[in-house]
Amino acid sequence: MRKYYFAAFLLLITGVFAFSGCGYNTMQQQEEAVFAAWGDIESNLQRRADLIPNLVNTVKGYAAHEKETLTGVIKARAEATSVKITPKDLSNPQALAQFQRAQDGLSSALSRLMVVVEQYPNLKADQHFRDLMNQLEGTENRINVARVRYNEAVQTFNYSIRSFPNSVTNSFILKLEKKEYFKAEEASKKAPEVKF
DSSP states (O other): OOOOOOOOHHHHHHHHHHHHHHTHHHHHHHHHHHHHHHHHHHHHHHHHHHHHHHHHHHHHHOTTOOOOHHHHHHHHHHHHHHOOOOGGGGGHHHHHHHHHHHHHHHHHHHHHHHHHHHTTTHHHHOHHHHHHHHHHHHHHHHHHHHHHHHHHHHHHHHHHHTTTHHHHHHIIIOOOOOOOOOOOOOGGGOOOOOOO
């Protein structure tokens, strides 16, 4: 009977040590880091979406005849906020690409809005507008930092599930999928043309 307890105890100890080196907890922790980094991106994108109506309303007061540009920004904001990504979708390249296209459309619409702003010097001097622009600029910087951190978390996670012995644990127990990187849109790879 004592031998049975001793054998069970040794088996338990061996199992604990075997599982402690298999990466089971590490891979789950790293996947959670990917989800948290994605949450940071979503939070900053929401902040940008929340700032845009105030910015558009401020510009409307100065540039009432620029209705098409303002409508485009509002439409792009609606499209960008309608495309949702769940943690499960982070392994789906098509879902992530659709999300990125919607966000890129919003960035493009904001760029057109900035061209309108350049035509109205009084608008640029308005304190409320300057405050909104500073917040929007800060938010754009936060979005960029969040994207970089997300990609770093994805790199760590993807490497972890592919390295030994984690790959064995993942294949047989966890079955975690590789996560997709946040990529730049194709148009941003071409340098903008500057004309004087």
